[in-house]
Amino acid sequence: MRGSFEEFVTFYGTPHRSLLVGSIGYCTLMIGLRANPAVFGVLVTLAALAVSWRASGTSTSERTPAVALLTLVALSGVLNDFRLVGFVAAAAVVATPLITAIGNKNSPRLFQQALRVMVAWLPASLTAASLTILAFRESSSVGLLLSVVYIHDLGLGLGMRDHSRRHWAPFFGISGALALLWTSIQISASPISPGWFWPFALLVAAAIPLGRIITRLVSSEAGQDLQKFSSYFLVTPLWVSAINFLFA
Known part of the structure; x- marks a missing residue:
């Protein structure tokens, strides 16, 4: 025990x-x-990128989609609108398998890679965006x-x-x-x-x-x-x- x-x-x-x-x-x-909520938003986005950088793959080409989506969703929090963050995040979720499918014809691997990319960017980006909006309020x-x-x-x-x-x-x-x-x-x-x-x-x-x-x-x-x-x-x-x- x-x-x-x-x-x-x-x-x-x-x-x-x-x-x-x-x-x-x-x-x-x-x-x-x-200093400033916007400055905080940039810093927390960089922190999220630092811990998520290696999570989506071993090469730069594998990591780029997750990094791009994370940055987009996280920085949307600087606009101080929860609905906008939700819309951007939903669009990014839909786009994840489509982006992952580019150059990846293996269906089983496609699902695994899409899931890996999603795990790499989604929690960290929503955390960063939520903290940024709350920093404004x-x-x-x-x-x-x-x-x-x-x-x-x-x-x-x-x-x-x-x-x-x-x-x-x-x-x-x-x-x-x-x-x-x-x-x-x-x-x-x-x-x-x-x-x-x-x-x-x-x-x-x-x-x-x-x-x-x-x-x-x-x-x-x-x-x-x-x-x-x-x-x-x-x-x-x-x-x-x-x-x-x-x-x-």
Whole structure:
């Protein structure tokens, strides 16, 4: 039983060597958020490209479609319109198999490559676009989300460094994230009222782990790169939807 849980922790966890990259990315995004929402949008798009670059293939020709679609959808968030992002994303989803089919006549491989391209660009681009739009409307909630996810990944990564305590790593990550969320709400550093702590706590505690697990399951070949961004993939759209519901 313990062996199975340790295998899950290894599957779920963040390699501690990724902590430096994550810290640099977090600081860069926070600086961009303080500067300007449009600047933040460009920076978060570059971050999404960095983790998705190798996910869609091994050659430049294989990676180009995913990079182009990711950039298009992610940067559409700079226009601050959720409906526009949805329209662009839907068009990109339809275009993905058509673009993949160019020069690829093998039907089984076509499906696999189209799925690989979709996994490479869709979650990262929607995450980037959602964060960008929210930065225009409620930047403090974006900063809080970035900080909550960063603390989660930091606790998870530090827990993974010590083999004797690595089975506690997921607990360290979630506990740190919830502690930061609770503190920010109590000192009024976020727009979320104290009465909404538990709904947001449940959202964070469920969505971050599920996002990481789903990402690893659907992107096994490129999980190492996408895993650096995977904590955002599910919690971001839910967080953005909740903030819009509260402050619409």
